[in-house]
Amino acid sequence: MSDMTALAELTQAADLLTQAKSICILTGAGISAESGIPTFRDKQTGLWENYRAEDLASIDAFERNPQMVWSWYQWRRNLVKDKQPNPAHHALFKLQQWAETEHKTLALITQNVDDLHEQAGSKVTHLHGHLWRNKCSGCDSPYTEPVDYSQDSLLHCPHCEGLIRPDIVWFGEMLPQQEWRYAEHAVNDCDVFISIGTSSLVYPAAGLLQVAKQQGAAIIEVNLNPTQNPLVDVELAGKAGEILPKLVDAL
Ligand code: NAD
Ligand code: ZN
Numbered sequence: 001m002s003d004m005t006a007l008a009e010l011t012q013a014a015d016l017l018t019q020a021k022s023i024c025i026l027t028g029a030g031i032s033a034e035s036g037i038p039t040f041r042d043k044q045t046g047l048w049e050n051y052r053a054e055d056l057a058s059i060d061a062f063e064r065n066p067q068m069v070w071s072w073y074q075w076r077r078n079l080v081k082d083k084q085p086n087p088a089h090h091a092l093f094k095l096q097q098w099a100e101t102e103h104k105t106l107a108l109i110t111q112n113v114d115d116l117h118e119q120a121g122s123k124v125t126h127l128h129g130h131l132w133r134n135k136c137s138g139c140d141s142p143y144t145e146p147v148d149y150s151q152d153s154l155l156h157c158p159h160c161e162g163l164i165r166p167d168i169v170w171f172g173e174m175l176p177q178q179e180w181r182y183a184e185h186a187v188n189d190c191d192v193f194i195s196i197g198t199s200s201l202v203y204p205a206a207g208l209l210q211v212a213k214q215q216g217a218a219i220i221e222v223n224l225n226p227t228q229n230p231l232v233d234v235e236l237a238g239k240a241g242e243i244l245p246k247l248v249d250a251l
Contacts, residue, residue, distance in 0.1 A: 006238070013220050013234045014250035016192050017095075022105040024190035025092065026183075026208055030197020030223060032114055034086040034241040037079070041199065048072060058171040062137065066163050071152045073166045077131060078149055080114055088196070089120035091244035096122055098251060107186030109179075111198060111205050113168050125179050127205050129168035138162020175204065187212045196222040197240050200229060 017023060029039035038044070040053045048056075051072070055061060062069045092108060099106035108124045110117055113131040117124040134143040136157035143157065143164045155164035169175055183205075187193065193212035200206040213219055213231045221232045222243050236243045 006236075009234050009236055010243075010246055010250055013236060013247055016218050016220065016234065017247075017251060020104060020191040022107075022186075022190045023099060023192045023194070024107045024186045024208075024212060024217070025095075025109065025194045025196065026198060026205065027092075027108070027110045027112060027117070027196045028198025028200075028205075029112060030199075031088050031110075031240045032083070032086075032112055032116055033197065033224075034088065034239060035083045035114075035116055037083055037114055037116075039197075046075075048075065054171065057168070059173055062165060062170070066137075066165070067152070067154060070154055070163075070165070073131075073168075074149055074152050080131060081149065083114070083116065085116040085120035086241045088240035088244045089116050089122070091248045092117065093121040094248050095244075095251075098248070105186075105189065107182070107190070109183050109186065109208075111202065113166075125182050127169070127175055127179055127183060129166070129176070131166065131168065133167035134164050135167045136160060136162045137165045142167070180204070183208060184211070187217075188215055190217050192220065193217045194220045194222065195232075196244070198223075200227050 033039055044051060044053060056069055056072045096106055096108065108117065108122055110124050110126055111128050113129055115132060134147060135141065136143060138157060139160045139162055141159055157164060187208045188211065190212055193209060195209055200209060209219060209231060218233045219231055220234045220236065221227065222236045222240050224239055226235050226237050
C-alpha cells in the first residue's frame with residue numbers, strides 16, 4: 001500500500017468514526033504481537049516447538065493430558081507476565097476517552113486472554129476468558145488461591161477435588177454468556193465496527209463482523225496481513241501499533 005492510499009484510508013476511517021454514534025471494536029492476538037506475545041499462527045519456541053497451540057488449547061487435550069496442558073499454560077504465563085501494552089493499546093484507551101467526551105458509545109471487545117488493554121487503562125470485555133484466572137474443571141467454581149507460576153504441579157479444587165484449569169475458553173467450549181450477550185448487543189447497535197489484529201477465523205467471535213455489516217455498520221480492518229474479507233469497507237494495512245496512534249491523531 002502506498003503512503004497516499006494509506007493517508008486516504010486513514011482519513012476515511014477517521015471520518016467514519018467522527019460521524020458514528022456507536023462504535024464497536026474487536027481485537028485479537030495481533031494487537032498484542034508488538035508487545036512480544038506470540039499469536040497462534042506464530043511457530044512456538046523452546047520446549048513447545050513441536051506442538052501447535054490449537055492442539056493444546058482444547059478441552060480434549062486437557063482431558064487426555066491435563067499435566068501437559070497445565071504446564072503449557074504455566075509456560076505461557078511466564079512468557080506474558082512482564083509484557084506491557086504497546087502504542088495500539090494506548091491509542092484505544094485514548095479513543096475510549098475521546099468517545100466519552102464526544103458522547104458516543106464505544107464497546108471494546110477482545111478475544112485476547114492477556115490483560116494489556118486493562119494495563120493501558122481501557123474498559124474491555126473478554127470473550128475468551130483470562131490468562132490470569134483459574135477455575136475448577138469439575139464444579140466450575142473460581143479458584144482464587146495464589147498460583148506459583150514457577151512450578152508445574154497440578155492443583156486441586158478445595159470443594160470437589162477436581163483439577164484446576166485456566167479460566168480460558170478453549171476450542172470446543174461455549175463463550176461466557178454475559179460477555180457474549182454484551183458483544184451481540186454492541187454489534188447490533190453500532191455504526192462502525194473495527195476489527196484489529198484478528199484473523200477472523202475463530203467462531204463465534206468472527207461472526208460479529210458479519211452481523212455488524214448486515215445491520216448496516218461500516219467495517220474497518222486493521223491488520224498486518226489483511227484478511228481479504230470482502231465485507232471490509234476500509235482496509236488499514238500495517239502494524240496496529242503504528243496505525244492506531246495515527247488514526248486517533250486524525251480525529
Ligand atoms: P490469530 O493468531 O488467529 O490472528 C492474528 C492476526 O493478527 C493475523 O490476522 C495477523 O495478520 C494479525 N497481526 C499480526 N501482527 C499484527 C500487528 N502487529 N498488527 C496488526 N495485526 C497483526 O488471532 P485471533 O484472531 O485473535 O484468534 C486466535 C485465538 O487465539 C483467540 O481466540 C485468542 O483468544 C487466542 N490467543 C490470544 C493471545 C493473547 O491473549 N495475546 C495470543 C495468542 C492467541
Ligand atoms: Zn471443584
